[in-house]
Amino acid sequence: MSDFAQPFFTGSRFYAADEPTKIPPEAGHEAADPHRKVENSAKVLVVDDQRLIADTLAEILNNTGFDAVAAYDGFDALDKASRFHPHWIVTDVLMPRMNGVELAIALRKNYPSSSILLFSGQAGISDILNDGYRQGYQFELLAKPIHPMRLIERLKQN
Amino acid sequence: MAAEFNQSAASTAKVLEFAEPATAPDPHQHLAALVDCSDEPIISKRLDGTIISWNAAATRVFGYQPSEIIGKSILTLIPPELQHEETEILRKLRGGERIEHFETTRMRKNGERFPISVTISPIRDASGRIVAASKIAHDISEGRRNQESLSRLAAIVDSADDAIIGKTLNGIVTSWNRSAERIFGYTADEMIGQSILRLIPEGLQYEEDEILRKLRAGERIDHYETTRKKKSGELFQVSVTISPIVDHSGRVIGASKIARDISDKKRVEQLLIQSEKLAATGRMAAAIAHEINNPLESLINVIFLARQHSAPESRVNQLLLTAEQELERVSHIARQTLGYYKDTGAPSNVHVHDLIQNVLTVYNSKMMSSDIAVDSCFNDLQKISVSKGEMLQVFSNVIANAIDSMKQGGVLTISARNVLSTPQDGIEIVIRDTGCGIEQENLSRVFEPFFTTKGILGTGIGLWVAKQLVSRRGGQISIASSTTPKSSGTTVTIFIPFAQPPASPEGELS
Numbered sequence: 001m002s003d004f005a006q007p008f009f010t011g012s013r014f015y016a017a018d019e020p021t022k023i024p025p026e027a028g029h030e031a032a033d034p035h036r037k038v039e040n041s042a043k044v045l046v047v048d049d050q051r052l053i054a055d056t057l058a059e060i061l062n063n064t065g066f067d068a069v070a071a072y073d074g075f076d077a078l079d080k081a082s083r084f085h086p087h088w089i090v091t092d093v094l095m096p097r098m099n100g101v102e103l104a105i106a107l108r109k110n111y112p113s114s115s116i117l118l119f120s121g122q123a124g125i126s127d128i129l130n131d132g133y134r135q136g137y138q139f140e141l142l143a144k145p146i147h148p149m150r151l152i153e154r155l156k157q158n
Numbered sequence: 159m160a161a162e163f164n165q166s167a168a169s170t171a172k173v174l175e176f177a178e179p180a181t182a183p184d185p186h187q188h189l190a191a192l193v194d195c196s197d198e199p200i201i202s203k204r205l206d207g208t209i210i211s212w213n214a215a216a217t218r219v220f221g222y223q224p225s226e227i228i229g230k231s232i233l234t235l236i237p238p239e240l241q242h243e244e245t246e247i248l249r250k251l252r253g254g255e256r257i258e259h260f261e262t263t264r265m266r267k268n269g270e271r272f273p274i275s276v277t278i279s280p281i282r283d284a285s286g287r288i289v290a291a292s293k294i295a296h297d298i299s300e301g302r303r304n305q306e307s308l309s310r311l312a313a314i315v316d317s318a319d320d321a322i323i324g325k326t327l328n329g330i331v332t333s334w335n336r337s338a339e340r341i342f343g344y345t346a347d348e349m350i351g352q353s354i355l356r357l358i359p360e361g362l363q364y365e366e367d368e369i370l371r372k373l374r375a376g377e378r379i380d381h382y383e384t385t386r387k388k389k390s391g392e393l394f395q396v397s398v399t400i401s402p403i404v405d406h407s408g409r410v411i412g413a414s415k416i417a418r419d420i421s422d423k424k425r426v427e428q429l430l431i432q433s434e435k436l437a438a439t440g441r442m443a444a445a446i447a448h449e450i451n452n453p454l455e456s457l458i459n460v461i462f463l464a465r466q467h468s469a470p471e472s473r474v475n476q477l478l479l480t481a482e483q484e485l486e487r488v489s490h491i492a493r494q495t496l497g498y499y500k501d502t503g504a505p506s507n508v509h510v511h512d513l514i515q516n517v518l519t520v521y522n523s524k525m526m527s528s529d530i531a532v533d534s535c536f537n538d539l540q541k542i543s544v545s546k547g548e549m550l551q552v553f554s555n556v557i558a559n560a561i562d563s564m565k566q567g568g569v570l571t572i573s574a575r576n577v578l579s580t581p582q583d584g585i586e587i588v589i590r591d592t593g594c595g596i597e598q599e600n601l602s603r604v605f606e607p608f609f610t611t612k613g614i615l616g617t618g619i620g621l622w623v624a625k626q627l628v629s630r631r632g633g634q635i636s637i638a639s640s641t642t643p644k645s646s647g648t649t650v651t652i653f654i655p656f657a658q659p660p661a662s663p664e665g666e667l668s
């Protein structure tokens with residue numbers, strides 16, 4: 001089971017059978033308590049050309065004990081990563097100028113210790129993913145929309 | 159000529175009786191005139207083959223004037239390679255035999271050969287000795303040509319792939335070719351003389367009235383697509399072309415009907431329409447996915463944040479939580495309907511039972527609340543190389559269906575075992591529920607996209623996706639079900655070979 005310690009739905013873009021997340025009323029409030037910070041808070045770089053998504057997600061993560069920074073395109077992300085050294089990079093896939101896979105490949109080369117999560121709401125990105133795959137790169141992909149609690153669960157796993 | 163008188167005496171006696179009272183002509187001249195006005199060549203020859211008489215018809219058919227041919231050998235008329243026939247003919251004549259309707263080939267003056275039917279009789283003198291022969295020839299080129307073209311047409315009709323049927327204007331079958339036998343299942347004996355209505359399904363018999371009405375008006379019916387009935391009762395799709403048959407005076411005397419079995423074509427068309435639908439839906443889904451999923455993501459985040467900033471236990475907090483839960487439902491549907499594209503994860507070696515356990519863990523609480531017991535038996539000792547995401551999807555879809563079918567509780571039985579020695583070695587997974595089962599008429603359609611038995615709660619893509627994924631991995635998925643009360647339930651069997659299928663070109667699910 002060790003291979004599958006993570007919930008089965010992460011990494012799969014097939015959600016045909018999953019259930020809507022049951023949101024416990026206390027979710028989101030546990031972290032509002034400043035004394036319940038996650039220990040040695042993980043640094044997360046959130047990249048999305050939709051600023052509202054990048055900003056809200058970074059804010060939620062910061063509220064939940066992570067140390068999160070938002071970036072709005074690939075170049076912005078590379079710039080911030082060079083100074084911020086994130087443990088996690090969570091990036092959208094379809095972005096102008098530099099797509100999420102190109103960004104992820106550049107980050108993997110420069111910061112091999114960082115973990116990368118792609119997240120996308122767009123079908124038809126398999127060409128982009130296959131480009132990366134052909135170059136020998138494979139990334140975990142989450143489907144948008146994802147409830148922040150689920151993303152946080154995933155980030156807490158490693 | 160006296161001999162010919164003897165020869166024809168019997169047949170001409172009546173004529174003579176009529177003629178005699180008036181002018182009583184010389185019987186020899188009379189006979190000569192009769193012979194001369196015959197439409198058929200009449201020739202007489204000695205037993206050595208020398209031609210001694212030649213009538214006008216002989217001149218017309220063979221092209222020789224009497225002056226050219228009388229005194230010549232009969233062999234002049236016989237093609238060199240057939241001249242041996244003459245020896246045989248003469249032999250028979252000497253023996254007193256008559257040769258009737260002997261079909262052979264003769265030669266005209268211009269060298270042209272033509273088919274002919276000859277009747278040759280011995281001619282005797284007063285003492286009864288055979289001294290010559292009369293030969294009545296019948297040019298059969300015209301008849302043979304007609305006969306030949308008729309049999310050629312018959313052969314074409316018989317070897318046609320389409321059913322070709324002749325019928326009267328009352329709808330009675332008059333001819334029935336071999337393909338008609340093959341397509342409809344009735345033999346010619348069974349159909350000729352019967353009503354064509356036998357081939358028309360009950361509900362469509364009005365068509366025949368309309369068809370006959372058009373035919374009587376001399377109209378043709380082209381490529382009319384309809385349904386017909388085989389002897390077995392099976393209905394099938396045909397394209398029929400019906401033309402009136404007219405006699406030489408232009409009167410419609412019947413109809414010929416050419417029917418082509420187009421069931422295969424229809425099936426292909428159906429599939430094409432379906433895949434078009436699918437492609438169109440897929441394009442639409444992809445186009446709107448981005449526009450829906452991103453705002454949904456923002457909205458969920460914003461409401462989540464708003465809730466974090468609201469006072470715990472407050473009315474606002476409660477409302478925001480409800481909003482979040484409703485949004486999660488929308489998200490679930492959006493992911494389900496707009497996100498069915500393939501997992502690009504590379505294959506890895508896994509134990510199938512680990513994947514199944516994983517899915518069961520996810521559904522555990524749901525099964526507990528529905529009073530569903532799980533009975534699993536895993537004997538898959540060998541790891542198998544699969545895309546984890548894809549296989550989780552397959553098991554998850556099938557198990558979700560099983561759970562949905564057991565609203566009143568039940569038992570979910572899952573087994574996985576290594577199967578050796580079948581055409582391929584692999585792992586067979588059997589997932590069985592004791593739920594409500596699937597109606598037989600729906601069973602063949604459950605793997606079709608957008609087909610669902612769950613009403614508005616189903617998307618109709620779960621099993622379709624499962625089948626696509628299993629097939630792409632080179633495996634098989636099959637389903638059996640019963641709706642018999644007390645023993646109802648559904649069994650899904652999935653086989654995945656250890657061997658990887660040959661690499662296929664990149665592409666979306668299709």
